[in-house]
Amino acid sequence: xxxxxxxxxxxxxxxxxxxxxxxxxxxxxxxxxxxxxxxxxxxxxxxxxxxxxxxxxxxxxxxxxxxxxxxxxxxxxxxxxxxxxxxxxxxxxxxxxxxxxxxxxxxxxxxxxxxxxxxxxxxxxxxxxxxxxxxxxxxxxxxxxxxxxxxxxxxxxxxxxxxxxxxxxxxxxxxxxxxxxxxxxxxxxxxxxxxxxxxxxxxxxxxxxxxxxxxxxxxxxxxxxxxxx
Amino acid sequence: xxxxxxxxxxxxxxxxxxxxxxxxxxxxxxxxxxxxxxxxxxxxxxxxxxxxxxxxxxxxxxxxxxxxxxxxxxxxxxxxxxxxxxxxxxxxxxxxxxxxxxxxxxxxxxxxxxxxxxxxxxxxxxxxxxxxxxxxxxxxxxxxxxxxxxxxxxxxxxxxxxxxxxxxxxxxxxxxxxxxxxxxxxxxxxxxxxxxxxxxxxxxxxxxxxxxxxxxxxxxxxxxxxxxx
DNA sequence: CGGTGCCTTGAACACAATCAAGTATGGTGG
DNA sequence: CCACCATACTTGATTGTGTTCAAGGCACCG
Numbered sequence: 427x428x429x430x431x432x433x434x435x436x437x438x439x440x441x442x443x444x445x446x447x448x449x450x451x452x453x454x455x456x457x458x459x460x461x462x463x464x465x466x467x468x469x470x471x472x473x474x475x476x477x478x479x480x481x482x483x484x485x486x487x488x489x490x491x492x493x494x495x496x497x498x499x500x501x502x503x504x505x506x507x508x509x510x511x512x513x514x515x516x517x518x519x520x521x522x523x524x525x526x527x528x529x530x531x532x533x534x535x536x537x538x539x540x541x542x543x544x545x546x547x548x549x550x551x552x553x554x555x556x557x558x559x560x561x562x563x564x565x566x567x568x569x570x571x572x573x574x575x576x577x578x579x580x581x582x583x584x585x586x587x588x589x590x591x592x593x594x595x596x597x598x599x600x601x602x603x604x605x606x607x608x609x610x611x612x613x614x615x616x617x618x619x620x621x622x623x624x625x626x627x628x629x630x631x632x633x634x635x636x637x638x639x640x641x642x643x644x645x646x647x648x649x650x651x652x653x654x655x
Numbered sequence: 656x657x658x659x660x661x662x663x664x665x666x667x668x669x670x671x672x673x674x675x676x677x678x679x680x681x682x683x684x685x686x687x688x689x690x691x692x693x694x695x696x697x698x699x700x701x702x703x704x705x706x707x708x709x710x711x712x713x714x715x716x717x718x719x720x721x722x723x724x725x726x727x728x729x730x731x732x733x734x735x736x737x738x739x740x741x742x743x744x745x746x747x748x749x750x751x752x753x754x755x756x757x758x759x760x761x762x763x764x765x766x767x768x769x770x771x772x773x774x775x776x777x778x779x780x781x782x783x784x785x786x787x788x789x790x791x792x793x794x795x796x797x798x799x800x801x802x803x804x805x806x807x808x809x810x811x812x813x814x815x816x817x818x819x820x821x822x823x824x825x826x827x828x829x830x831x832x833x834x835x836x837x838x839x840x841x842x843x844x845x846x847x848x849x850x851x852x853x854x855x856x857x858x859x860x861x862x863x864x865x866x867x868x869x870x871x872x873x874x875x876x877x878x879x880x881x882x883x884x
Numbered sequence: 885c886g887g888t889g890c891c892t893t894g895a896a897c898a899c900a901a902t903c904a905a906g907t908a909t910g911g912t913g914g
Numbered sequence: 915c916c917a918c919c920a921t922a923c924t925t926g927a928t929t930g931t932g933t934t935c936a937a938g939g940c941a942c943c944g
Contacts, residue, residue, distance in 0.1 A: 834922070834923090835922075835923065835924095836922080836923090846922090846923080847923090847924080847925085849923095850923060850924055850925080851924080851925080853924095854924075854925085866923095
């Protein structure tokens with residue numbers, strides 16, 4: 427299939443990895459460059475030209491919904507993530523990728539994975555990362571599909587918390603550069619719903635939010651909500 | 656709404672293929688055996704012992720929801736499908752697999768894909784089937800997530816229609832052995848909703864249903880509903 | 885100050901789940 | 915073959931969650 431004109435056709439597999447896992451790949455990366463906030467890196471259906479490694483910043487991958495200006499955000503790319511893994515086996519990127527804040531990126535340029543003089547081990551590692559990412563994303567979709575809004579949002583905060591924790595930052599106090607609207611689009615709900623639930627979570631003493639700064643006050647409480655419907 | 660588990664963790668990637676694609680694998684298949692209807696083939700978490708090829712019949716892969724006897728059906732396996740691809744990279748099956756009607760199956764027995772003396776081409780073909788299945792399933796999840804019940808069900812019938820058509824059967828008249836409840840569980844909705852929508856589709860002249868027999872009367876009309884939100 | 889964009893909050897609505905009968909259907913034993 | 919029961923399906927009424935529509939607040943920036 428060529429271009430995903432049927433807008434739900436190629437969904438953009440969430441594809442992230444840790445720095446350690448792909449350092450052999452990074453040897454082929456071109457120099458770091460800066461992408462200003464709200465700038466398009468990749469437009470939907472563009473020809474594959476390589477993977478991007480995110481050194482810093484945050485980007486979103488999204489699909490436009492037909493018949494509405496609403497977007498579906500299929501993935502956020504944090505620093506340490508690889509962009510474009512979902513296009514590896516295809517010849518085109520899927521979904522547009524836009525920076526949310528200023529980003530530092532480097533391109534690992536190639537048109538076919540065969541072109542890279544990497545070892546078989548790296549190749550396999552890449553496939554495993556891809557496979558794992560697909561599973562992770564699959565799990566996320568199932569959660570989003572079958573849980574209440576409360577659970578989804580609670581799970582979102584827990585996931586973010588884990589993410590920062592794994593990178594050595596505080597797991598209970600972090601900044602999320604994306605807007606409420608973008609969180610909503612990621613979780614398939616209305617931004618008003620996100621607002622309301624965040625307010626409720628605050629009243630219940632689960633977390634505190636100040637603009638884009640979030641403080642998790644009761645991780646166990648959040649986990650409970652994330653696990654129950 | 657009730658609760659999915661933490662073992663919504665490994666979701667069972669939908670994994671099907673066409674006969675032609677895997678005939679080299681089938682050389683390793685053990686003799687065909689029969690599984691009576693409503694019989695468990697695989698229980699959740701069981702150790703991987705190989706792939707099953709479905710010669711005839713229909714099976715479902717499902718996860719049990721915590722705190723309710725409701726199941727989430729993650730996949731239907733029709734004749735021609737391979738069961739267990741989602742466990743290939745793991746050591747355990749995920750989700751239980753139960754026959755819906757009497758099935759003819761054969762086991763392609765192995766514990767590790769390396770054990771099979773298959774060619775590299777077959778190996779790659781297998782990976783591609785897996786990758787494609789994951790994508791297909793991913794698309795399905797997105798659709799289920801972001802579309803109305805009407806669209807989901809319309810899309811379901813269209814998918815079934817395509818499936819039968821590809822196998823050389825009529826695309827507009829077919830029998831679906833699964834119950835309304837099972838269709839509902841597959842599409843993440845209540846069985847009453849399935850009933851109501853089928854009735855409505857019948858009133859609108861889109862299809863006719865008689866028990867498990869379905870006749871698609873207006874494919875374009877169904878496609879319209881499937882495509883709009 | 886007066887924008888503009890983002891967020892919050894309220895009210896009304898809609899869709900689908902749940903609860904509750906009631907109606908076919910199919911299998912079993914007499 | 916029929917009577918019976920269990921199960922599946924349909925249909926209606928009610929409820930609840932989350933969306934949509936609408937208005938107001940707050941902060942950042944000229």
